[in-house]
Amino acid sequence: MRRQVFVCGDLHNLGDLKLLLQNLALTSGRGGLVRRWAPLPAAVERQVEAAGGVLVSGKAIPAFARQAFGAQLVFGGGQLVRDNVSIPSLLGLLAGVLSARLGGGSLVTRGLGVSTIRSPMRRVLWRAVLSLCKVVNLRDEASARNLARLAPGKAHAVNADMVFLPTAGAHTISPGRGERRWIVIAPCIDGSEGRSIEGDALDAALEAALSALPGARIVIACHDPREGMDKAAAARLVARWPEREITVLGGYELDPLIALYREAALVLTNRLHALIFAILAEAPALAIEDGTAKVRVVADRFVIPVLPRDQPDAARQCVAQALGFDREGRAAVRQDLARKAAGNLDHGPAASA
Known part of the structure; x- marks a missing residue:
């Protein structure tokens, strides 16, 4: 086996951290190098190192290219092909891939999410990077459409998000069997896309949830705990509901977040991986519409209700639907996606092109 170098998402985001830990678990103890761009919190570095990862700086481009020489670069999972x-x-990524190929190595992709790329320079660079792998393993049809616009004719396979692939380790999300005591609110904010969970629809959904789940407590789960990201949204929500007793989970440890979903009585979110964490933990979930197609795709696949932000009057009905979900039907879909996610490990001929 060649040395592996993992190129992942922003590890400040605990969803991307989980995907990386899955990749490291698949090395069967060999571990590998992990490319990071920005400095990381000590808690994140500790979790990566405990899983066998060795963090290297992507900003030191010549040094990274030398480290990638002859290696297998693993790109994904996650929404990594982005316009920002x-x-x-x-x-730096292109230099690393070229160095890997020059030394007889390769670039492989796993459950890759591809966004619409509008910047002409980024289109050129992304095409150059993706041209150096045999087949682009994608997580969904939306990514396949975006790839076709970015690199027409590029061989690809549509599989599933890597998060659905069961792997051994502390990062595993299994169904909770204990008390379901939390109403979990998992916000995602993105000013550039106009994304937010805040508004009358969330207010109404919370009221309906508290009515349907007497005794449940409220917790805001920060998947990206940076001060300007989910913690900022959490602070605004706490201020919005001053009469409520609210816990904020805002650390960089993955284990407490996973334990929270296993104890969730209901998850209210506009974040993709929060929705998937709820699915894996067999927790009831309700998606708050914020115009993001990728959230609706997963919600529709698992028959999870989606509450439009401009229709707070529909909150009570949506909460009732969320709590009464078809457990067996959802498990069947989850098992199907686990099988498809395993296709990300196949780097042979493309299943579609």
Whole structure:
């Protein structure tokens, strides 16, 4: 086996951290190098190192290229092909991939999410990177459509999000069997996309949830605990509901977040991986519409109700539907996606093109 170098999402985001830990678990103890761009909290570094990862800086482009020489670069999972990736980061990635190929190594992709790429320079660089792998393993049909616009004719396979692939380790999310005592609110904010969970619809959904689940407590789960990200949304929600007793889970440890979903009586979220964490933990879930197609795709697949932000009057009905979900039907879909996610490990001929 060649040395592996993992190129992952932003590890400040605990969903991306989980995907990386899954990749490291698949090395059967060999571990590998993990490319990071920005400095990381000590708690994140500790979890990566405990899983066998060795963090290396992507900003030191010549050094990273030397470390990638002859290696297998593993790109994904997660929504990594994005229009907001910096040009230096893309140039560094391309240098690493070229170095890997020059030394007889390769680039493989796993459950890759592909966004619409509008920047002409980024389109050129992303095409150059993706041209160096045999087949692009994608997580969904939306990514396949975006890839077709970015790199027409590129061989690809549509599988499933890597988060659905069962792997051994502390990062595993299994169904909870204990008390379901939390109403979990998992916000995602993105000013550039106009994304937010806040508004009358969330207020109404929370009221309906508290009515349907007497005795349940409220917790805001920060998947990206940086001060300007989910913690900022959590602070606004706490201020919005001053009469409520609210816990904020805002650390960088993955285990407490997973334990929380196993104890969730209901999850209210506009975040993709929060929705998937709820699905894996067999927790009831309700998606708050914020215009993001990828959240609706997963919600529709698992028959999870979606509450439009401009229809707070529908909250009570949506909460009732969320709590009365078909457990067996959802488990069958989850098992099907686990099988499809395993296809991300197949780097042979493309299943579609």
